[in-house]
Amino acid sequence: MTDAPILTVSDLTVRFPIRGPFARKLGEIKALDGVGFDLAQGEILGLVGESGCGKSTLGKTLMGIQAPTSGSITFEGKEIAGRTPREARALRRRLQYAYQDPGASLDPRWKIGKSLEEPLIIHTDLPRKERLAKVREILTSVGLPAGHADLFPHEISGGQQRRVGLARILMLNPEVVILDEPTAGLDVSVQATVLRLFRDLRETFDLTYIFISHDLSVVRLMCHRVAVMYLGRIVEVGPVEELMDNPKHPYTQSLLAAIPKVNGPRVTENFWLEGEPADASNLPPGCRFQGRCPHVKPICRQEDPADRTVGAQTVACHFAGEVFPPVPTPKESTPA
Amino acid sequence: MTALKRLLADRAASIGAALILGLILVAIFAPVLAPYPGDVTAFHLTERLQPPSADHLFGTDRMGSDVFSRILFGARITITIAVIAVGVSVGIGVPIGLIAGYYGGFPGGFLMRTSDIFLAVPQIVLAIAIAQTLGPSVENVILALSLTYWPFWARLVYAETRSLKAQTFVEAALALGASDLRVMVLHILPNTASAIIVRTSIGMGATILTAAALGFLGLGAPPPTPEWGRTISEAREFLPEAWWYAAAPGLAIFLVVMGFNLLGDGLRDILDPKLRKGSR
Amino acid sequence: KDRYVHANNSAYDTLDPHTVRDVARVASRLNFYDGLYRWVDNPPQLIPWLATEHSVSEDGLTWTFTLRDDVTFHDGTKMTAEDVVYSFERMLELKRGAGSLFLPMIDPGQTVAVDDTTVAFTLKEPSAIFAALVPDILVVNSTLVKENEVDGDMGQAYMIDHVAGSGSYMLQRYDPARGFIGERFADHFAGWGEKYFDEIEFRTVLETNTRIQGLMRGDYQGLDGYLAPDQVERLRADEDVQIIEEESMRVFHIAMHNGRAPLDDKNFRMAMVHAFDYDGYINEIMQGTVARNPTIMPGNLWGAPDVPGYDYDLAKAKEYLDAYKAEHGDEVRTIKIGTLAGFSETEQAAALMQNGLSQLGITVEIESSPWPVISSAMQNPDTMPDMVPYWKSTYYVDPNNWVGELYASRYAPTRNVSSYHNDAVDEKLEKALVITDQDARAELYSDATTQIYEDAAGIWIYNTKWFGPYASSVKNVRFCPVGNGQDMRWAYLEE
C-alpha cells in the first residue's frame, strides 16, 4: 500500500428529487449526505449498511453513472467532476463498477462473448481476432471455460454470471473496482469460491477494491478497512478488526449484534434495536440514528454529530467511545 | 432455428403461419392458380351472378367474372397494402418511440402526445380525407393507414424503451462508455424486437381489416380492382340472392386475418421469455 | 288512419324548401309546399297551382301571374302576393338551391306584388325556360318566417326544421337523422279526392338492401325508384310489391373532355363512342330495364332528334383510331375515367369502357370519388377527368336542361363540363333560349343535338326507366319525372 491515496472522496452529496404531477418537487431523498473517505492503492475498503442507505449510490457516483449533487472525487490526484465526457470516460476506464445484480447487467439477448467484447469495441480498435483472444483469456482468468462465450446469460448460474460481470470489467484493465454486494443471494458454498476469485484476481491484476456488502462476516474476511453507512452518511470507519471487535457507533454495535452466528450468542434473546430506519426523504434534525438509538440524549435530537476520531476509528456520534452495547445475558442453551 | 422449431410445435402458430404462407403463395402464383386469370379485367356479361359451380368455384360477380379468380388476385392487393402500410408504420413508429422513450423529458412527452393525437384521429376520417385529396387508390389507402397506424408502434416501443432504459444492463453499457446511439440500436432495439414482431403480426391483420373497411366504404381501390373489401361492398346490392359474392371475400379476409393473429399469438408465446418461463 | 311510409336513400336533413333543390329531398318540398305551377304526370305537364294563369309582356321580360285567392297556409294565414314576393326574394338572397337557377335571370328587387293576387317578375332578358322553372317558386308563409328571423337570416335557422307552407301535408314530427311525418292538411286549396293517406312518413334508410327488404316485409309502402335491375327482379317476384314502370328523363352518358388531347380529336372520339358495349351494358348489366338513348336528349322529350345510336363496333373504332394515329402518332396516353363512389352503374360503365379500350390497346385508369369531389373536379377543365359516366336528371322539363346546359358555351365550364364548343351549335341553342314558340325551339334543339351527335362529343347510353317500388296496396301514384312519384296527395291505400 502506497501512501498517496488513489481515490479521494470528500463531502460527496447526492440528492434525488421526488417529483409529483406537474413536475412539482415534493421533496428529496438524501441518498448520500456529505460522504468522504480515502482509498489507498491496493486496499480493500468495505462498505456496509442497511438496504437503502446509499451504498450503491456511492458506488455509482464514483463510477460516474450517477452525477453528484455536490462534492469532489479525485482519482490519482485528478478531479473527475467537471471533465468533458470523453476525458471522464478515459479516466473511468480505470475505475469500474461491478453491478449488484450481474445477471441484469448483461444484455439478455447477447451471448456472453459478445458482451465481453463490447468494452473493447468501444474503447480500443483491436481487430476482431485479438478481441476474441482477449475474451478467451479473460474468461479463463475468472475461472470459466472459454466455451461459455457462446452461452446466453440466462443459461449460466448466478455465481457464473458474477464471474462474467467481473470479466467484463477486467477487459478494460481497471485499477479500482467497486464490487456491489458481490455475494448477495449466493449460497455459502458458492460464496466461498467467488470470494476466493476476488482475492486471486486482485493479486493477478493488482486491483484496489471497494467492497460493498451487508454481510459483515464476509467483510471481515475480505477487507482491510470498513466504512459503515447509515442513511446516506458514513457513521463509522476504521480498520476491520478494530471496528468489528470494538465498534464505537451505536449503529455499528447493533448491526454487529444483529447477525446470528453459529455457536455464537443468541442475538434474538435480547436484541435491543427497535423500529426501522427513518424515511430518507424526511430526516429529522440532529443525528439520523436518534429514532432507534438506545442511548439517545437531547443533543442527538438537535445536532448532527461531526466526525470524530476515537481510537483507530472515525465515528459520527456525540458519544463515540462512551456508549457500549447492552451486555447480553447468556442463554441457557442446549448443552453442547 | 430453434425459434422455427418452437413455432412448428405450437399448433395455433403453425396454422397461422400456414395460412399466411398460403396467402403469399396465392399472391405470387395467382396467375397460375386462377382458373380465369383474365377475369380481373375481362367480363362476360352473359354470365353474371352465377352461383358456385364446378366452373366457378365461388360463382361469378356482377360483371360475370369468376369470383374465385378475383379473390386470388385480391390477395396481391391485400398483401401489398398490409406489408407496405405496416412497414411504413413500423418505420415511423419505432424510431419515434425509441427516441421518445430513450430521451424522455419534454421532447419525449411531445412526441408521444403527437402520437396520441394521431391515435385519436379516426382512421376512417383520415383515410377519407386522403382518399378525397389524392383520389382513392391503393397507394392512398396505404398512406392513410400508415399515417394512422404508426402511433401503435411508437407507443409500444416507447413503453418498452422506458422500461429497458431503467434496466441495469443498459446502465451498464452506458457505464462502459457506449454511446447513446449504440445503446439504442444495439441494446434496446433488439430487446424490443419480439414485442415489435408480435405487434406487427397482429397489426397486419388489423390493417387488412381496416383496408377492407375502406374498400367497403368505397374509399379504397377503384373498380374493377379485385380488392376484397370493395368486392363485399359491390356484393351488397345482390344480397341475399348472390350470397357467394359477399361470402367468398369475407371468408378470405377472415382466414388471412386469423392467420396473422394466430401467428402473432404464437410468436408472443415463443418470443416472450416471461411467458416461456411461465409455461415451464 | 291510412299511413304511407317511404324509405329514401338519403337524409332529410333540412326542410327548408329554398336551400336545397335535389331529387333526394324532393318529398318535403312537394308535400309541404306549393309552387305557382306544378308538374304532374309523365310526360310532364304544367298545371296551374297557386297561380291560375300568367301573361308575358311584349318584350318577353315581364311575367305576370294571377294567384288564387283561396289559399291558406297551415296555420290558417291567407296567402297573398306578398308571400310570393318574399319567397322569391328569399331564394335569391340565399343563393342556394333553386335560387341559383333564377339568379342569372332576375336581379333581386325585380319582383313586385301588383295586388293581393297578382305578382310580376321582371327578367334581365327574355327566357324561354322561365316557365319551366315556375314550379320551383315554392311559397312560404312570410308572416311566420319573418317572425322567426334571427339576425336577418331570412328564417334560415327556423326553416331547417319547421314548415311554413301551404302544402298538402303538415309537418307533424321531424328528426333530421330519421325523416319526417306529415299529417294531411284538410284545408288544402286543391281539395282532396275520396281516398287519401292521412299520414305520410318519409324515412332515411341508407342501405338499398335494407330498403328492399323493408318493403318486402311491409315495413315500408314505397321506395325511391332507380333500383338496380337485379333488385327490381327481386321485388317483382314478391306479390305484395308492385313496380310502377315509367319512362323517365334521366340520361346516362359518359361526358368526355373535348378540350384535351387526344379527346379533342374527332377521330379519337369516334373511336371512343364505338368502343362502348351499349348492348351488353343495357341488356346484361341493366337487364334491359333501360332504353337506349342515342343522344343527350331524352328520347321521350320534344326536340329529340331521331338518329340511330352509335354501335359497339371495335373494328370501326380501330379504323377511327388508326385515322387518329395517322395524324398524331401511335402513342396514346392513358385515359382517366372518374366514377361516382357508391354508384355502381358508373363503376360498371367505366369498367366496361376500360374493357373495350384495352382491346384497342388503350390503357384506362379508373378513379372513384364521392359525387361532390368529382363534381368539383368536373367544373374545372384542368381537373375534369377525361371521361365521367353520370346521369343528367330532370331539373326542369325543357331541352335546355340537357343539350343546352351540357353543350352550350354559355354554361362552360360549370355545367358544360365537356369543354365542348361549336359556334353553330351555340347559335342555335342561344336562339332557342329566347324565342317562345315551341315548334321552332324543337327544331333548333333537334338540329343542335344532331350536330353534337355527329361531333361525337359524348357517349350517350340510355334513358332511365323509373321503377317505382310500392306495396301492392298503394294506388294512384301519379308519377312525374320531376317529383319522382313522391307527390303523395293523390295516392291512397286499397287492400
Place this chain on the structure above:
Amino acid sequence: MTDALLTVEGLSLGFRGDGGFAHILDGANMTMKRGEIMGLVGESGCGKTTLASAILGVLPRHALEVRGGRIRFDGIDMLDAGQAAQQQAVRGRRVTFIPQDPFTSLNPVFTIGQQIEELMKWKSPRRPVGPSRAPTLLTPYPRARRRADREKIMEMLNLVQLPRPEQLLKKYPHEVSGGQRQRLMIAMALLPDPDLIIADEPTTALDVTIQAQILGLLRNLANDRGVAVMLTTHDLGSAYEICDRITVMYAGQDVEAAPVAEFFNRPTHPYTAKLLASLPEGGGGMTGIPGELPSFYAPPPGCRFQTRCDRATEACRIRPAPDLAGPAHVVRCAHPLFQTTPATPLKEVQA
C-alpha cells in the same frame, strides 16, 4: 411417533415440462412435533420451497407429478385428493404460512385491513365449522363475529409490535415498509390460532437488524403459544438462532436431521460438514464445496451428494437408510463422518 404433528414420508415428486421430468423431491422425510421450531436448511434450489409448498398444497397442479410418499398432518393425508375438503379446512386455519417475500405476497390492490378481514372471515378460529350454503362470493360475515375478530386483529398487531394498527389497516401494502409487512404476515399466520406455521425464508428479504427482530418474534411466539414452526432457510446462522431441530436437505433428499446443538457441533453427513465449513465465520470462508447441484432431470441414483462427495463409493448408488447418530439425530449416509474413511472413494473408481 404419536406426538408427531406433521410427518413427511418418502415424498417423491417432480414436474413434467419441456425438458422432461424434473425429479425434485426424492424420498424426502421430515417429522415435526407440536411446539417445536424445525429448521429446514440447504442450499438454494435444493427443494425447500417445494417441500413447503407440497405441504401447503400450492404446487402448480398442471405440471406436478407425485411419484410416492405421504404427507400427514394430524391424521389428515395432505396429498389424497379424496380429502380435499379437510385439507382446505386445515390450510390457513391449522397450518398457516409466512412467505419468503413480504414485498410481493400481499395483494397490491386491496388494503391491508381488507386482506386481514378476509382471512378472518374464512379462517378465524371463531368461525363455525361446516360448509356454508351461500355462494362463496356472497357469504356473509356476521357483524358480531366481525367485531370479535377485529379485536383479535388489533391484539395481534400489537403483539407483533406493529405501531398504530388502526391506521395500518387502512393502508395499502406498498405504503408500509418491508419489516412491517413481514410482521403483518406473521400476525396473519398467527391469527387463525394454528398448530403449525410454515415459514419459507421469512427474513431473506430483510435487513439484518430487522431480521433479528423478526426471528426473535417468531421464537417468542413459538415459546409462548406452543405453535410448531417449520423454518425454511439457507442461512445457517438464522437456523442456529431459533431452531430446536434442523433438517438438512440436499437436492431434494433429507440427509441429516438433528437437534440444533448436535447439528452444529457434531455434523455427521459429509454435506453438512462441508456446509458448515464454508461459513465465513467458520474460518474456512473461502473453501466452498466444489461442483454443482446435480441436474434434476438426470439425478444420480441413490444419494444425490455422491457427485460432490469425496467419501462416495459404490454403496452410495443406493439411497442409504436412516441411521441414528445420536439421540434424535438421524443421518442418511453410507459413510457418515463418525465412521472411518471408506476404502475406495467413488471418485477414484470413476477416474
Place this chain on the structure above:
Amino acid sequence: MRRLEIILSRLVWFIPTLFGLVFVVFFISNVIPTDPARIIAGENATEAQVQALRAEMGLDQPLYVQFGRYVADLATGDLGKSLYTQRAISEDLLHRLPATLELTMAAMVVAIGLGVPLGVISAVKRNSMIDQTLRVLSVSGLAVASFWLAMELQMYFSTKLGWTPLNGRIAGWGPEEITGFYLLDSLLTGDWASFWDTLHHMLLPAITLALPAAATLVRFTRAGVLEVINSNFVLYERAMGFPTTLITWKYVLRNALISTVTQIGLIFGSLFAGAVVVEAVFDWPGLGTYAVQSILQSDTKAILGFSIIVGVVFIGVNLLVDIIHTFIDPRTLK
C-alpha cells in the same frame, strides 16, 4: 389530494392534445379538393355566384385565418354549419350522439360481460378444452370484418329468419325524448314496449360491434389473469386456504383488470369509430351514419366536427381510464 392532482395533470394535457387534434383534422379536411362554396351554391350556380358565396363564407381568406376563426368558434362550442343544411353541426352531432353512445355502450356491456369472465375462465382452465375453444373463438372474433359480419347476420337473422328487425333504432319514433338514450328514456317514462323494441333493434348491431371487442377482452383478461395467477400473493392466498372462487374472481380479477381497463378505454375508442361501418349497415341513426353521409357529400365541416367528437370521446375515455386506474390501482397514487 394526490388523486385530484393526478387527474388535474391529466386534464392539463387534454387541452393541447385536443388542440393538436383540431389542428391535424382541420388541415387534413381543408386539403379535400372540394369547394364548399360551390357545393352550397348548387350545380346550377355560375362562377360569379360561387365567388360571392365564397367571400361571404370567408373562404377566400388564408387558411390560418380560417383556422383561427374555427378554433375561436370551437371555444364557444360552435362547430360551424353544415354546408348542405346550414344546420349547426354541434346540434346535429349532439342529436346523434346518444344513439351512438347507446349502441357503443350496449356493445361495451356485452363485450365486458362476455369477455372478462370468459377470459378469466380461459386462464384458470389453461390448456383445457374450454381454453382452447375460447382461444380459437377469440382469434376468430378479431379476424371477422365487422361490416361483413353485420351483413351476414342481417341477412340470416333478419331476412331469412325474420327474428330481428332489419335496421334502425326502434320501429316507431321512439319514446318521449328526455336524454336521447332510448333505453333510459323508455325506462323513465315507463314505456316498456319501446324499451324492448329498442333492445330488439339493438341486438344485432351491438353484437356485431361487441364481438371483436369481447375477443380482445378475452385475450387481455386471460393474459392479465395468467400474469397474476402465478404471483406470490396468489400463492399466499392459496396457501392460506382462501376459497378458490374468491381468489379467482376477487383477488386475481381485480389485479388483472388493471391492464384490462386500459384496454377497455382503447376499445371504447375503436368501437366508437367502428360504429361508422356498423351503423351504415344497420341504418343506425347515429354519428356513424352522419359521418358517412357527410363523407358522401364532402361536407368538410361536418367531417371535421365528427372527427373532433370522436377524438374528444377517445381522449376523454382514456382520461377516464387514467382516473379509474387511480381507484383500482392504489399504487398509481404512490
